[in-house]
Amino acid sequence: MTSTAPDLPVSDRLREQHGSALALGADCDLPDDLVIEIDPGAHLTIGDRVSIRRGSTIQVHRGATVAIGNDVAIGEHTFISAMAGIRLGDGAALSNMVDLHDHNHRERSSTHVTTGQLVPWASGFEAAPIIIEPGAILSNKVSVTGGVRIGANALVGANAVVSHSIAPDTIAAGVPAAARRHFDGAAVPFIDDRRTLTVGFFGTSIMEHLEAFNTQLVDQANLPEVGSKVTVEGWHQRGWVHRLALSLRAAWPYVTFNVKNHGEGGATSRDIAGIVDSDRTANSFDYDLVFLGCGINDVWRRFQGRMSEAVGIEEYAGHMAGMLAQLSGSSRRIVVVSETPFGPIEAPKTVAEMNAELVRYNEAAAKAAAEHGALFLDVWSPFTAAARQLASAPSAHEPASVWSDGVHLTELGDTVLLQQTERFLAEHRIVDRLLDYPRLERDRALQIYGPMLAGWRPEVA
Template identity: 75%
Template sequence: MTSTTPPATPSVAERLRAEYGAALTLGADCDLPDDLVVEIDQGAHLTLGDRVLIRRGSTIQVHRGATVAIGDDVAIGEHAFISAMAGIHIGNGAALSNMVDLHDHNHRPRTRANVPTGQLVPWASGFDAAPIIIEPGAILSNKVTVTGGVRIGANALIGANAVVSHSIAPDTIATGVPASARRTFDGAPAPREDRRSLIVGFFGTSIMEHLEAVNAQMTTQANLPEVGSKVTVEAWTPRGWVHRLSLSLRAAFPHATLEVRNHGEGGATSRDIASTVEGDRATSGTDYDLVFLGCGINDVWRRFQNRMSEAVDLAEYTQHMHTMLGQLSGYTRKIVVVSETPFGPIDDPGTVAEMNAELSRYNEAAAKAAAAHDALFLDMWAPFTAAARHLAPANTDDGAAGLWSDGVHLTELGDTVLLQQTEKLLAEHRIVEKLLDYPFLERDAALAAYGPMFTRFRPANN
């Protein structure tokens, strides 16, 4: 009589490798439950790093063309659900507690355009998608939901039952629906992978450009020139409210990379700036996250200087504003139209009053154009005139500084008023925070746009 040994039951890892082949990259020493559900569609790829721990009842769906990349030493609790149509990356050492839900996609609304036949099935309208990035060391507590487009920073701790619909900075505790930062802490060392980058553009006049002459010795505290000595101008350097805003944003969002492109031009009218906008797109092809657009003061000033060939009347100015906003809207996520600041004591009071009356009409036209193109409008007129009523002109005997250096260009104090109002607008609308999210795109467009983010997690032939 002979005895037979029953064949060994294949491990979960062996079963998954046999089923999905090259569509699956599975690291060493993973602890996977018997009831783990994995679905990998055509052209999709799932990567699990070394020592990944997944508890019972969890599901990983990788839809057509998408990528899910789970790093080394990641722990995933019971009944977690991970579903990707664009891409999801969970960094090394991150943890998802029980019943965490990561979905990088949403149903599109059932509009006539999305469902022209009126077909009554849930997927008829299609899907929008945007990646989810969870950086190393982040911890998501029980029943946390993360929506598409969100980046959760390294070491972040998300409280139980939170819904994370906007990105969370590293070293941050966030809770609530929607989740928001409660406090920050001194985070443990953790790699910041693929820093989020934003491109911010400025199109306007010298009030945006604001160049100053510099010599390195003038700013080197240990080697300042003697009082009364002479130095040579070595270069021009940006100053003013745009420069200070860029520093402020970099300080407020150190975990992101902000690339500032200042296209301000001294003496430019709306006619010149419209040409700059068009030329920038034609030569650089830059897609902007945030653009500030402001012009009009030179359009008016040239007429009062009797430089009529350069002056731009209100009708032409309005046309230029609509043209620029129409162009910028095609490749900019958020646009802020900045009103012109009023003229200061540049001429006799009667002439200045007439110039400001005319300039206010241009600002009104800019506000209407902004509304027509779904752009924000930053009204600087009211705060500027309110401050001017209480401040002496520049270079007065008592040393008090006014808002204007020459009636048009701004002093540091004038720049500060503009800076504060801009920061207030950005904070009230949470503009930068929202721009740090990845924008939703139609499913196939999302795969094309975000696919390069996940190339390194896929074999070269997959």
């Protein structure tokens, strides 16, 4: 540490003390007793016109980054400590005695403390970024834990403990902090690091759901005349997966959903296991959420007499276990979706036999999901109920079916799946929980989250 003259202005003293590890903007109002600790390989950026009041401390531990935007106000006796990264967006405000810790001790388990050493740091630390978006305000004595993102313009009430992410334009309070109401927020600068969730789908044509496409057919100002002909220009994926993607984007407009639909028409579990393997071999990204569903073609092929393509129940269970094991290593949450039943494609007796067999496959899927920590979404009962009740409607009512051909689904069938999936996601609060950044072992957190904050730090010697 370099010794500095006590009569230097605070900004000059800090620049001399920390050198290139500190980037300090213009016209900042900093107290004489501000404590800044920057470990080797760490970096602190403070923007222009930042105000920090007396008694505050900023710790940036080894390799971590703290980035404070322009026009940020930080109150008295505030404590900011980072092992992964903390960012305060432009115009954000922290009132007095706010505490931001992006890390915590890991549990003192035999896995983490192999030597039995009885010191507080023996178990190591886990960390995840704290992101406070532009215009957010944290009132007195608010504590924020690692992995939390607080949205633009959010207002967090005094004494709250923010352990889960808060949406933009939200008033939150309590322990743990929860949304009390939402409001029409003021405009904020473009947020160039929006929260992104990657969602994968692996399944059959029920997930793939191809639809013929022609540009003119969807141009309301230039629709083709009745009786005219148009050319199929390509295929789009539609169905319940497409509609769920739209629903997610509408419900969480401040989140980017990166949807990857790997559904394939006619695929058995044998085929889908190959798709999962190829995807995990070729792609380095992780999934936040995965939907996995198959089995209908495994059963159907046997009843079609295509025995070389049919997949028996034991092989099917093996494929499900293998796929779940692969996906578990690179996915935060997996939802196994049951297959929908067969409709009237054969003689009633044959359809009943097919569905009885398909039930066994769904039961095997539910068992595999439980063994691998995945959730199981059973759409069979609501789907059969909708099909039965629609079939019993009087002839004067508009005819409708959940199937287009006894296997593939109509828009109505897709809507049943959509509603069940939306209800399931809401019941388990899956998306809300995925908005938190996962807390990882300290060095792993630096590796994974470092690129998020790289734009706010120069190269550190």
